[in-house]
Amino acid sequence: MTNTNNIVNSKSILKDNFGRDHAYLRISLIERCNLRCSYCMPAEGVKLSPKSHLMTSDEIYNIAKTFVKHGVKKIRLTGGEPLIRKDIPVILEKLATLNVTLSITSNAVIIDKHIAILKQNNVNKINISLDSLDRKKFKEITLRDQFDKVYSNLLLLVEEDFEVKVNVVLMKGFNDNEIINFINLTKDLPISIRFIEFMPFDGNKWDKNKMVSYKEIMACVNSTYKTNEVIRLTDAKNDTTKNYKIKGYKGSFGVISSVTNPFCDSCNRLRLTANGKIKNCLFSASESDLLTTLREGKSIEPVIKKAVEAKFKVRGGMDTLEKLQEPKLHNQNRSMITIGG
Ligand code: SAM
Ligand code: SF4
DSSP states (O other): OHHHHHHHTTOOTTBOTTSOBOOEEEEEOOSOOSSOOTTTSOTTOOOOOOGGGSOOHHHHHHHHHHHHHTTOOEEEEESSOGGGSTTHHHHHHHHTTSSSEEEEEEOOTTGGGGHHHHHHTTOOEEEEEOOOSSHHHHHHHHSSOOHHHHHHHHHHHHHTTOEEEEEEEEBTTTTGGGHHHHHHHTTTSOOEEEEEEOOOOTTSOOOGGGBOOHHHHHHHHHHHSOGGGEEEOOOOTTOOEEEEEETTOSSEEEEEOTTTSOOGGGOOEEEEOTTSEEESSTTOOOOEEHHHHHHTTOOSHHHHHHHHHTOOSSGGGOOSHHHHTOHHHHTTSOOGGGTOO
């Protein structure tokens, strides 16, 4: 009898009500950043959590260990800007002892100072953000004059044999005329450019008309290259990107179309914010507090289970474009800078 009950109750705490298993955890390490990308950080800034409310390196490790125990195989560190966290070497060292693939998303401004520590801890996959190849426009979007640093660090990462993906958030009238320049970077560089549809979050003044859609990106690609030059690649399982390459080019490119073509059916991601809240979806307004539970000395497993079970089928309940366009709804979510992408 007991055995049968155990079998019935043995559903993984990381499996949701739609049969999706969550093997990928994204951990935001910090709410602050050394850039000010307008689509990510509200102009008026964000209300920062007091330092005592942020996870320490030990707490990050303990929470991550629980997720790994239940099947997480991949952890990506993000922010804000994860590399400005002073104890990043300690965090990397601790997480590297877990049986996971460890990766990081960074704006790359100071990544040259972290090459050794990334290598020592087997962080081979790095996503960097770069929205313009024009120094002036880079400054306009990030409010910081750091283009040269980021671009030279991109080349350094390639030289150092990291697997590099470059995230480009496209916006109409701002950088949509750079789609082909970005793709042409992949001619000689073995990198992957990922065009991301601009998404709505608290304070980022999202407007559907500013967004460049998957369809529009591919129309631009198809009007530039010959049909037989544009090769559709096979996407990896749970990949959020529709991947392509130009025949003969070393690298590839793709589109993350969360707005016009959500990929929720194959979603395997959970997010942990720097102040220890679990978010079951990027678009979800609800959060569950793991850190307080951990600090009370209680098991965080029931909290994780409940949060995973509450996951909506599509985009945290924002299943239609109409809902996405409703500021009252996306203002209930956090600003992207405190989620981490
Ligand atoms: N600071 C790091 C960086 O920029 O790579 C990590 C954190 S950042 C929040 C992670 C990713 O989210 C970046 O690639 C950024 O371009 C993306 N992002 C931020 N706001 C976005 C938005 N409104 N729509 C789409 N992507 C966004
Ligand atoms: Fe900072 Fe990254 Fe957000 Fe830009 S996208 S403000 S670099 S956290």
